[in-house]
Amino acid sequence: MKRWLWMAMAVVVLMMLSACAGGPAARGDKLRVVATTTIVGDVVAQVGGDVIALTVLLPAGADPHTFDPSPQDMAKVADADIIFANGAGLEAFLERLLENAGGDAEVIHVSEGLTFIEPEHHEAEPVGDEHHHEGVDPHTWTDPNNVLRWVDNIEAALVRRDPAHAAVYRENAEAYRAQLRDLDAWVREQVATIPPENRKLVTDHETFAYFAQRYGFEQIGAVVPGYSTAAQPSARDLADLEDRIRAYDVKAVFVGSTVNPALAQRVAEDTDTTLVFLYTGSLTAPGGEADSYLRYVRYNVGAIVEGLK
Ligand SMILES: [Zn+2]
Structure with a gap:
């Protein structure tokens, strides 16, 4: 291979690496935040606004229960300051991803503090069945009132990690909580029909x-x-x-x-x-x-x- 071609390839690889890591120049001094699902990512974006550098791991349409992270996902996790996950056992992939990625990101489970729903055991089902060994119901976001708690948890974590922008996080969180309360009222009206x-x-x-x-x-x-x-x-x-x-x-x-x-x-x-x-x-x-x-x-x-x- 010609020497110029090798050099061109080396430049491309270097560009890919710096793009992958974000690079201090590219991301500025923003808090590097990773969210797991698109739903967690949207709520984090509402609270963090444009003062955080947010990466969402799962693409739209991906199933969080069976998601299989790529090496690129590992790089995103390794580079993060803070990771927001749904928790309650939704992200089966997360523990192994964190272990393999290394890094020193803090992991916040946005559902922390909620009262989880436990599985019902039907006596007709044989004991020892696969689905008897699962934990709590992880789909906390199907009730917007639970997402109010997510917002509290996200706000508290962002304020603690990035106190310089505390006023921004508080203002964003308050505005979004008002939208969630309106949403809850709208759902009640709809269900009444x-x-x-x-x-x-x-x-x-x-x-x-x-x-x-x-x-x-x-x-x-x-x-x-x-x-x-x-x-x-x-x-x-x-x-x-x-x-x-x-x-x-x-x-x-x-x-x-x-x-x-x-x-x-x-x-x-x-x-x-x-x-x-x-x-x-x-x-x-x-x-x-x-x-x-x-x-x-x-x-x-x-x-x-x-x-x-
Ligand atoms: Zn599910």
């Missing part, structure tokens, strides 16, 4: 328990019986679910954006219910119909109202 006997949810995996608890829905079942998308339902699980759907006269089956809809579709067809699409573990890419947490909740509640009317 659904006949009470129709407020029953069947979802692709057990995603909406916090929402159901807050707004008075009954969770009848899930296609994948567990808090993660990683489990596989047995033929018996599916038959039981279809029996429950018929027994409770459920109107619709809701399927999330980050899973293969085939099984949920089959259940909906078998039970003659409507299959309704929701966003679950991820926002859409910017410009999409659910590209912020507020728009995500509005989209989902709109779809739930439409499906259960």
